[in-house]
Amino acid sequence: MTHDQSTVRVLVLVGSLRSGSLNRQLAQTAITTAPEHVEPTMFDHLGELPHYNEDIDTATPHDAVNALRTAAANSDALLVVTPEYNGGLPGAVKNAFDWLSRPYGESALTGKPAAVIGTALGRYGAAWAHADARKTLAIAGAQVPDDIELSIPAKNLNGLHPQESDDIVASLREVWSQLLRHVQN
Structure with a gap:
């Protein structure tokens, strides 16, 4: 896709590393429901990031770290x-936030709108992890x-893929609408 002034690039991070996870399905549904002028890109290498370590960061960061930071720097917003x-944030996504927040004062996230969504088996649907993620971001x-x-x-998915739920698709379209209101072009 050609980038022009009206294209909004959104980096999508999935906190579950499992290929068939409900959150990966939800992310894929979010990507397919994105408005035409939005270019969502899923960064699919969170499992390759080493645990954050400043010694590694100040020496030669890992290729996956460089790819993550570049993807974030080239994005206009973030969808997690x-x-x-x-009861908390998965380690893989927290580790990604730690890498993105460094080097200190040069965070690739600075000023970028970020939304956190997802699903979980608990009755609150990952609300605690989402609150943790919003605070950390x-x-x-x-x-x-x-x-x-x-x-x-x-349980609200009733065994359906998120794309098969009209309510979920409508909710994702609303998330896009809300996130895009915060993107500065």
Whole structure:
């Protein structure tokens, strides 16, 4: 796709590393429901990132780290689609936030709108992890709008792929609308 002034590039991060996860399905559905002028790109290498270590960062960062930072720097916004593990944020996505927040004062997230959505088996649909993610993103420098929330209890999907649920698709379109209101062109 050719980038022009009206194209909004959105980096999509999925907190579950499992290929068939509900959150990956939700992310793929979000990508397919994105408005025409939005170019969402899923970064599919969170599992390749080493644990954040400043010694590695100040020496020669890993190729996956460089790719993540470049993808974030080239994006206009961030969409995080994550489950909840043991009442909190999955380690893979938290690790990505740690890499993106460094080097100190040069975060690739600074000023970029970021939305956090997802699904989980619990009755709150990952709301605790989403709150953790929003807090961490804000501390890392992202602009985290208060009006974007979508935490889906997995039982609400009734065994369907998210794209088969009219309610989920409508909710994703609303997330896009809300996120795009915060993107500065």
